[in-house]
Amino acid sequence: MRVLAVGAHPDDLEILCGGTLARFVREGHEVVMCHASLGDRGSFVHTSDEVTGIRGAEARRAAEIAGAEYATLGFSDGEILASDPDQRRAVVDLVRETCPDVIVTHFHGDYMSDHNEISKLVFDCSFHATLPLFETRKPHHGKVTPILYMETVMGLGFSPTEFVDVTETIETKVAMLEAHTSQLEWLRDHDGVDIVEQMRTTTRFRGQQCGVAYAEGFVPCLTWLRPTTQRLLP
Numbered sequence: 137m138r139v140l141a142v143g144a145h146p147d148d149l150e151i152l153c154g155g156t157l158a159r160f161v162r163e164g165h166e167v168v169m170c171h172a173s174l175g176d177r178g179s180f181v182h183t184s185d186e187v188t189g190i191r192g193a194e195a196r197r198a199a200e201i202a203g204a205e206y207a208t209l210g211f212s213d214g215e216i217l218a219s220d221p222d223q224r225r226a227v228v229d230l231v232r233e234t235c236p237d238v239i240v241t242h243f244h245g246d247y248m249s250d251h252n253e254i255s256k257l258v259f260d261c262s263f264h265a266t267l268p269l270f271e272t273r274k275p276h277h278g279k280v281t282p283i284l285y286m287e288t289v290m291g292l293g294f295s296p297t298e299f300v301d302v303t304e305t306i307e308t309k310v311a312m313l314e315a316h317t318s319q320l321e322w323l324r325d326h327d328g329v330d331i332v333e334q335m336r337t338t339t340r341f342r343g344q345q346c347g348v349a350y351a352e353g354f355v356p357c358l359t360w361l362r363p364t365t366q367r368l369l370p
């Protein structure tokens with residue numbers, strides 16, 4: 137399978153579904169890790185241009201650790217907007233270029249607008265990507281792709297219906313997240329959290345919910361054309 141994972145910022149996928157992405161790769165699937173925004177506003181010490189370069193390099197490194205392909209949409213932090221025609225075309229093209237069999241993205245009730253807006257963009261545009269007359273420079277995608285929604289941050293307002301055992305990939309997940317050195321500092325200074333510790337805690341919590349050491353939770357999109365009889369998760 138080809139798996140397209142789309143996070144708002146360059147660290148969300150690592151926090152919320154990194155263990156599952158690493159498992160997809162281990163099991164022979166092709167994974168594309170795409171961050172929608174450049175992470176260009178998450179710093180107290182660097183300019184936007186500087187932090188864009190730093191965070192791009194960190195995200196590339198994290199994808200490399202997982203064995204995934206790297207992509208970004210190049211949006212700006214705080215400006216992801218599902219009604220923006222240019223952003224809609226960019227997400228249509230992302231789907232057309234990556235030809236996914238399954239898409240993983242944010243749940244639509246998360247703590248900040250970029251997460252919720254990219255969730256809506258992915259839902260809307262993975263449908264529009266199949267319309268031949270929605271013209272971009274790319275050929276239309278052949279199917280309305282199933283979507284799996286990953287956790288909210290800290291799991292608030294999110295009840296998983298499917299679990300993935302990530303006990304064997306938790307240390308890969310940690311290494312992926314630790315590749316985001318500048319974000320570990322930013323989240324400590326801006327939000328007062330040790331994000332690696334927080335990620336371990338939530339992954340352990342989901343593990344205890346399903347009887348393994350570490351797990352990640354998901355909810356499938358169940359609107360018409362999305363459900364399947366196959367289990368898509370590892």
Ligand SMILES: [Zn+2]
Nearest residue numbers: 144145148251
């Ligand atoms: Zn984020």
